[in-house]
Amino acid sequence: MKQLIAANWKMNGQPDWADKVSALTALVPDPSCDLLICPPHPLVGSLAITAEGTPIKIGGQDCSEYEAGAHTGETDAALLVTLGATYVIVGHSERRAAGETDTRVKAKAERAINQGLRPIVCVGESLAQREAGEAVSVVTNQLEASLPASGDYDIAYEPIWAIGTGRTATAGDIAQMHAAIRNAVGSGPRILYGGSVKPANAVEILRTPEVGGALVGGASLDMESFSKIAHAAISER
Numbered sequence: 001m002k003q004l005i006a007a008n009w010k011m012n013g014q015p016d017w018a019d020k021v022s023a024l025t026a027l028v029p030d031p032s033c034d035l036l037i038c039p040p041h042p043l044v045g046s047l048a049i050t051a052e053g054t055p056i057k058i059g060g061q062d063c064s065e066y067e068a069g070a071h072t073g074e075t076d077a078a079l080l081v082t083l084g085a086t087y088v089i090v091g092h093s094e095r096r097a098a099g100e101t102d103t104r105v106k107a108k109a110e111r112a113i114n115q116g117l118r119p120i121v122c123v124g125e126s127l128a129q130r131e132a133g134e135a136v137s138v139v140t141n142q143l144e145a146s147l148p149a150s151g152d153y154d155i156a157y158e159p160i161w162a163i164g165t166g167r168t169a170t171a172g173d174i175a176q177m178h179a180a181i182r183n184a185v186g187s188g189p190r191i192l193y194g195g196s197v198k199p200a201n202a203v204e205i206l207r208t209p210e211v212g213g214a215l216v217g218g219a220s221l222d223m224e225s226f227s228k229i230a231h232a233a234i235s236e237r
C-alpha cells in the first residue's frame, strides 16, 4: 500500500483555508502517497468540494459512536460522508485526555466503518509510561480494546510526549513500537507515526521499517512544509 500522509489541523482553520487544498495540489500534483487533510468539521464540506478531482482526500477529526440524534456537539459519521469525507481520526490523545475510553474509540471506529469511512485509530503512551518501561504494553492494550472488530482501518502511533513538543521519538523507538504493533495486529492496517513530524525528520521516519505514513499536526498547517513531508513518502510499503 502507499504510505498515508495525513494532516490533522486540530482546532486551526478559517473558511479561506480551502485555498490550501489548491496550494497543496500545485505543490504535489502527482503524489506517490495517499494525501489526507482533516480540518475542523465546519470546513470539511468546503475542503471536499475544493478537493474534487484532485488526489487529496478529506477526513474528520472525530465522529460519534451513535447514530444521528440527541447528542449535542457530536458529529455523525454519516454526515461526514455526505460532506465528502472518506477518513476519520478516532481516539486522538487530545480526546483520550478529555476522558475518551478505549471502548468509545472502538465504537466510533466501528460506526465510521459502518458508514463508509476509513478510521485512523490513534494510540500512544505518556512519558511516565515510557520511563516506567510500559510503552509497548500500554499501546498493545489500547489496540486490543480500541480496534474495530472488522473492516479496513489505519493505526496512528503517537507517543504523547512527542506531540507538539518538537521532541521526536528516535528511529529506534519508532521501529521497536511499530514492530510490536505489527506483531499485535497482523498484516493489513498501515501504521502511521505522529509526533513532531516535520520536513527535517520526515525522510528518516518514513523509511523506518513498518512506518506506513505520518499523522502531522503543526507542520501540516503550512502547505510548503506539508508538501515536503509528502515528497518524502515511499510509494510502496
Ligand SMILES: O=C[C@H](O)COP(=O)(O)O
Pocket: 008, 092, 158, 162, 163, 164, 165, 166, 194, 195, 196, 197, 215, 216, 217, 218, 219
Ligand atoms: O495528530 C497529530 C499529532 O498530534 C502530532 O502533532 P504535531 O505534529 O504537532 O506534534
